[in-house]
Amino acid sequence: MSSVYNNKPRILPASAPPSQIAHYTGPQAAAEPDELLPMQHYMWLLRRAWWKIALFVVTCTALTAVACFLMTPVYEATVRLAVDSKVPASVIGQDSATPNISDVEEFLTTEIDLLQSDAVLRPVAKAYHLLPRDKKGKEFLPAGSVTLPGLTITHPASSLLLKITYRSKDPRKAADVANAVAHSYIDEAMDMRLHSSMNLSGFMAKQLDDLKANMDKSAEALTTYQRQLGVIDPEQQTSILSARVAQLNSEYTEAENDRIRKQTAYQGVKSGNASAIDISTQAEQLTRLQQQMQDAEQAMAIVQTHYGPNNANYKVAANTLAEVTREYQAARDNTGRRIQTDFAQADTREKMLAATLAAAKAQSDALSLKSLEYQQLKRDADANKTLYNELFQKIKEAGINSGFQNSSIRIADEARPQNAPVFPKKGIFIFIGFFLSGVIAVAATLLSDMMDKSVRDPEQARRSLQVEVLGILPDVLQLKPAGRQLLLKSGSDVPAPVAGKQPLDWSRTQDAYTEAIRTMRSLVLLERTREKLRSVQVTSAVAGEGKSTCTAHLAIAHAMQGRKTLLIDADLRRPSQHNHFSLPNEEGLADVIMDGRSLADVLHTIEGIENLHVVTAGASAMRAAHLVGNKMAALLTDAEQDYDLVLIDTPPMLGLAEPIQIACSVDGVLLITQAGETNQDAVAAAIGTLNRLDVRILGLVLNKVRREMSSTYQHFGVYGQYDERVLNAS
Template identity: 25%
Template sequence: MGPRADVRERPITLGDLRHIFRRRRRVMVSCVGGCVALAVLVCVFCTRRYQAFGEIQVQKDSSDALGLDSMMGGAEDASDALDANITLQTQADLLESDTLALQVIEALELETTRDYQPRYDALGSIFRLLSPSGPADPLNASLENSPRRRTRALKIFDANLNVKVVSGTRLIEVRFLSSDPVLAAKVVNQLMDGLVEYNFQTRFTATNQASEWLTGQLSDLKKQAEALQARVIALQRQSGVVSLGVQDAQGRDQAYSVIVDRLQQATATLSQATSNRILKGAVYKIVQSGNAELISGLSANGIVSGSPTLSTSLGLIQSLRMQEAALQGQIAQDTSKFGPSYPRLMDSRANLSGMESAIEDEVHRVAERSKNDYEIARREEDESRTEFATEKHQADSLNDKAIEYAIVRQEADDSRGLYEDLLKRLKEAGVLEGLRSSNITVVDPGRIPSTPKQPNIPVYLAIAAGVGLFLGVCGAFISDSIDDKIQTIEEIERDLELVPLGILPHLGEPNWYRRPGGPSLSRARSPSSGVNSLAIFAHPNSPYTEALRGLRTALLLAKSSAPPQLLLITSSVAGEGKSILSANLAAVLAQSGRRVLLVDADLRKPSLGDRLGMESRTGLSQYLTDERSPEDILEVGRLPKLHLLTSGPVPPYPADLLGSLRMMEALDRWRGYYDFIVLDSPPVLLVTDPVVLASLADATLLVARYGMTNRLSLARSHRTLMDQSTQDRVGIVLNGVSQGSPFHYEYYGHSGSLGYPEIHGGKHVDA
């Protein structure tokens, strides 16, 4: 009974999703509300964390790292954008280095603060059980010598530190989170001061080592100048030197001759060669240390300007050192973020090892080149000294005391001038390095924050709402997919290939709607009290009553030659509203002027007599059992064309009675007297009674309850009834559909009440 459904699959539309969300709105609201409530609890009970902010400026590096460039006539080289970016990134990596972090932790005693107190970590405890933990930290050892303490402290410090290079500028931002706002500001300031001190110490160490070696060379040069000056004084006393009467710009007497002139040139050459040898020796001494940091610092000095090959190698070392520092920072960052077993770290460590090997090879080559330059400078000094000795021997051969005096005086003046010039440059280098000790300038010191950075309540609530909405949507889909209750018309059409014959809205639960014996049951014995509770009297123009009339019309306009006279109403399981439908459908049929007999064929748990407030002395069971028992058919008040035959006492074998010959004879007799006979039978899946009656009925209405009836149960009930009848004689009636549900909208095209007025006492009242 009812048209065949087109069961072709169709894609899910936005309307389908909307219906799913409406059906599962409780799940979605619960998820969103739970996540938001959790976020509120987190915001209320979590520790307030404050973020201090500081900013530093990295100025251009001075190329006069040793303070010797002016002596050699060098000038500062302009750094390009790549050098600036490398410098900024290097300084940022230094701020995130473990060395500075340990200095700050020890200086401010951060291990005693709240953030560094041990906390129970369930996941970490499990991992420690599965993996070897290594040796314990020594007692009373420093943080540097305690690997476990050091690792834990650095992990917490790095998690709270944020260093960022401001794009397009020479500024670096330093941020630190702490539960104590004062401590957060102290950490930022201490970290920036530590970077300044680190840069100063690096430059100072390089300058100090070069200065120490130059000081030793100057000491020898001073002794030589003092010895020459003593000789000049002795020669001046021993011989009377004839002055030519010509004085130089310094007011000194001169004795001129070609030999003396050549000797003076040789002396000047020897002085320059000696100075060159000293400077080359300084470079060679620094290179012998093998310290790549000190060696790379020579690239910006004019001290190596005479050797282009050496300058190129030093520049290459400096570039490799910058790349090494960047790679070390990346390794430290990846180790802190992903752990020491992160696969990418193996490639990074291999690159670092290769880079260190390249630096060592380049240092070795620089050492060889500086040694060669030093040997060449020393040979040039020896050759100049030999040439000077030759010229001096020729001058000595003249046996001219005046020339000897002039030569010695010139040597003394040159030696003194060289010593004073080198000493002046050495002092200037120390003064300049002290004045330009660091290229780091603090722009904004760390200040105490006024408001906490965490928790960010709007962000937390927004994230919680988003996560809750996502979980709610997932929960809606999951709950809708695993729910086997009837929720949509398509489910009935797909499972049974049959369009429901009628959809009955939910009307509420008056007293007669409840099962007999329930807590709210009014077991009235007055016939009028139960009849008045029928929908056609209690709610004559309600959507439920209109749906009943629509079901009546569908039955009367059946495609067969005549409408079904004998109707069987059953359900899959108890509680789906079959008895209520039987009583109200019989009342609607009787209201149309037809003679209707309502038979309570549920001989196991009868309910119609109690619901309608009517009793009989015999009933159906006694009539079928005792041939002498008459039919005790009752007339329902207010509906004279509606008659009721109650079930009577519960018999021992109900199915046998319903399938007996006497039952068939009674049905045939009733057909001749009544227009419609409505049989209310037990559920299909519980007993065989409705199966027996289905073979006798003209049509069977299988009642299913929206949101309660299992789809598999409905399909089994339908298949069971189909075995005893044809498809055109079994129809589906869906009961208890909420008027605001998507199901109601799908069938009627609207949600909510129809808005028909109800008439009570001559007045219109909204249903």
């Protein structure tokens, strides 16, 4: 058990405390676990660590400034190239009216790559001795492409500019190299264009010879064919024949129609059809004779009714009828012969036209076949001639365009030596160093506070441990033994100011500690919401928290109020109350437990404090440590009959059994923790143990609080000023 007691848990180092809060006048309600820290807390952290932050910022800024002044300055020069997207590719020809650039962005990307090509950079590197050097410092040509480390090519957005920027330690060299790269690029572009035009001209010259031979051959074939045909222009002859065939075809059609019409009339006459004669050309004469014959017949009929055959009138009428009938029959016979003759002539004409048309068609077809071959030969000759003329024109245009030195990219602004270096930017670097160091310092301050898991101030303890904070005890420079009379007199420990010396901080004096003890005593014992406390256990989570000192001063403060107080040193493993009060330790609580003696036999009175009795641990304390917990309840029952308050100083809660047993026998437990040292987990474990036993936890007391730990500690200075005014007035 003793080994556990002596092994104090590892405590994280103290860091920044929480926010400012008012002076504690009573218990505080527990906060929600997820309550956030107020902004004032972080502001207090920064104010507390301002000199560390300032020192870090000043140091980093100074180092940045020194580094900037030690750096070799680098100068930058920039050449601006303007791109004209509307410049034609050629001075003459079809391309003379077409812009040289169709896609500007694609063109600029290509030109940026060309600007960084070996063909452009190698001449510049040679001229300005920018080639790589070997171990002996001699320049050598690399096997791959030449690059210039200080060269950058950029294209500003929404513009038709290219920027060639070069950096060097020499401002003149930076400008010269940038200008040289621009001129090398333009010269290389011109050379590429000239070589391309010359190669194109040479290629087209070879093709021109072949085309000329083909053109002469096709022209000779066309002439030979014309001689064979015997006509200069077969196409014209073909047109004439085509017109003749069309005319013959029309005449043949008319003759055929005429022959059919006359053949029909002839067939009608031949068959005795009178209607066929009626459609002939003699139809009018026959109609007239037929009418005369009918008139004669009517006259004959009349005469026959009146006269006989021997009558002269009868004979005249008969002769007239006979004459008219003969003329009609002769005319009709003559018309039949005429129709036959017309038919024969029409048939003969039709046959002649058919023969003539067939001959003309045959001649036209033969000439058409030859015309097709002639047209093919002529097209070949014309095509070869046209191609030859076009190629010859292209060669002439290429020769002229090759000497055309226009370019879509030109130098708009040459580089000039600059007076101010671009690196290092001293003002910017120093500002960045100042800003970053400030950010790092602030972040480190806040991070260290967040990583600090120790109990530091009441607000943080209330929030993280869910327990009330009843007292804040300052870290006194030289805490005197509790039994001395000087401790009990308010203001007696404050020395008078000495001229030329820094005034003593009252918050680090014994009087400040005494005032804190009295405040804590009032908060613990004057609470009216619950029954009156008769026994209080004072303990801590781990050893070294100052619980014994706190218990001794709390006992004195309560006794000074005229209350009978008993202080029992139940820390039998490491007793200390006999040292605080300069008492002998031969007899004590161990004798009561081991030998069955009464408390009255081992009581010690304190000189100058009437109402305070102390029971020390005793010489054989270690042997009685495992028994004190079982017998404490009976001892407290007897002691509470004679005393207003019994204070029990016990070992730490963690790792030992007796403080847990004693806690079940007292009216309340007061936990002491050292601010900035005790880990929250240790205090939380002790509180958890007491909660599981359903023990009444009076609250938490923060011991050895320093001004830099918490803004809550500032109120002690007010009391110091008040005491100083009282002393000065007296």
